[in-house]
Amino acid sequence: MKLFNTLTQSLEEFVPIENTVRIYVCGVTPYDTTHLGHAFTYVSFDTLMRYLEHIGYGINYVQNVTDIDDDILRKAPQMGLTWDELGRREIERFLNDMDSLNVRRPTVYARATEEIPYIIELIEKLLNVGHAYVNEGCVFYSVTQDAEFGSLARAIGLKDYNAMLTIANDRGNYPEDKRKKDPLDFVLWQAQAPGEPAWESPWGPGRPGWHIECSSMSMHFLGQQIDIHGGGADLAFPHHTCEIAQSEHATGLTPFSRVWMHTGMVYQEGEKMSKSLGNLTLVRNLLKEYSSDAIRIVLQSHHYRYPWECFPEDLKIAAETADLFKQVRTLIGDTLQGEDQMLRNRFKASMNNDLNTPEALLLLRHAAKEALTTSNLSLGSEVLRLTAVLGLSA
Ligand SMILES: [Zn+2]
Known part of the structure; x- marks a missing residue:
């Protein structure tokens, strides 16, 4: 792989x-x-x-x-x-x-x-x-070392x-701290601030x-x-x-x-989905309208490595795909019969290529349609074995 x-x-x-x-x-x-x-x-x-x-x-x-x-x-x-x-x-x-x-x-x-x-x-x-130093109850990692x-x-x-420092500051990950020797140094142990919970350490009470x-x-x-x-x-x-x-x-x-x-x-609407922007699609709300399989399918229809935007249309298509797999289940029943080596090999080739789930799903969608139109039980059974590998429950 x-x-x-x-x-x-x-x-x-x-x-x-x-x-x-x-x-x-x-x-x-x-x-x-x-x-x-x-x-x-x-x-x-x-x-x-x-x-x-x-x-x-x-x-x-x-x-x-x-x-x-x-x-x-x-x-x-x-x-x-x-x-x-x-x-x-x-x-x-x-x-x-x-x-x-x-x-x-x-x-x-x-x-x-x-x-x-x-x-x-x-x-x-x-x-x-020698890669860290203590200052006023805090311990910092020393980037300059x-x-x-x-x-x-x-x-x-x-x-x-400078590029690193700009991003670190932008993300609010590196609040200004006079106890640091270098702005890019990062905290390993944070000394207790008034009113904050703390654990004992060799450098005084604080948190990691x-x-x-x-x-x-x-x-x-x-x-x-x-x-x-x-x-x-x-x-x-x-x-x-x-x-x-x-x-x-x-x-x-x-x-x-x-x-x-x-x-x-x-x-979402051109912006990164984030708490601070408040443009969140909550899983809990999606589950009121779509099955767990449909939501998994919409996620797996996008390659894990790339950014993407979620459109309502994508969810509808995913729900149709989930329904297709359900129809295959109805055709086959609980006892899988026969195999389809060709489908299995193609699925494996997609997944072995950096977990290409969009391609794997497309294969399974086509195979599911074919199994349904031709009542091909071996092909249908293979579709169900492979959707199970994707964590779908059809
Ligand atoms: Zn982590």
Whole structure:
């Protein structure tokens, strides 16, 4: 199977470390409701997991939840909740939405607040090798100490220090902090601010920075090196760029992840779907009108790597496709009979080509129509075997 590696900007033959694939996908920060952009990311990786299993791999899949961060602390009081009440409520909602979309739960669903001792250990390693410094109860990663910093950022076109700094500032990821030696340095341990929750550490009470959580959880649950690290395209910089720097310097091992995979952003009326813009298509609302299969199909009709815009027309077509697969189920019943090697091979060829689900779905649509018009039971049975690999429930 070939997968596109964001870090090398090329299609590479996928060769995992062992037969059980170690994969880490950055999860949500639970303070708002699941929208179509989230669904695209997690359905894409769910499809990848299902397909890897289908071709014979084992799966060890870790997803995290950033259950403490600035946004949660800001949002919770506005909603009359404590930060951990808001976190718990939104995690529950997110998991329910994912269950509704037939997204299988990861092997480990890791929470930042349960990871603190491991995070502290990792920060201590970075201090020991001289890649971090302490200032007034905070610990920062020192970018100027790191000549290789930014390999992933450069791969996605951020050519130099200034380009990185502009994006970091734009995204609000790097609030000005006089305690930093360099504006691009990022926080590993944030000293407690008045009224904020805090955990004890060798540098005083505080909480972990965002980037270090993922490095820590990835290493803790999957080992120092993994096969696939993924997330939305907006995570490539700074989040994943910072993860690579701190992980590889803490362990001395390269690469931290063999493949970096990023899902395209979902747009609505020409704008990126985002909480701040308020142009969200919520999964919960879509489920009132469309079946889970129809929603999965609309997502899988777009290649995971590219940005796309969701139009109502696409949902209608997806619903028709879901209906077509249902008709095949009615034709075949519960007992599958016969095979169609040609369809299976073509499906495999599409999926082996960087998880080309749009092409795979098109094949299955054509095959479903043919099976229905000719009452071809072998072809129909094969269609149902393969829609199951895509996580469809027809
Ligand atoms: Zn992450």
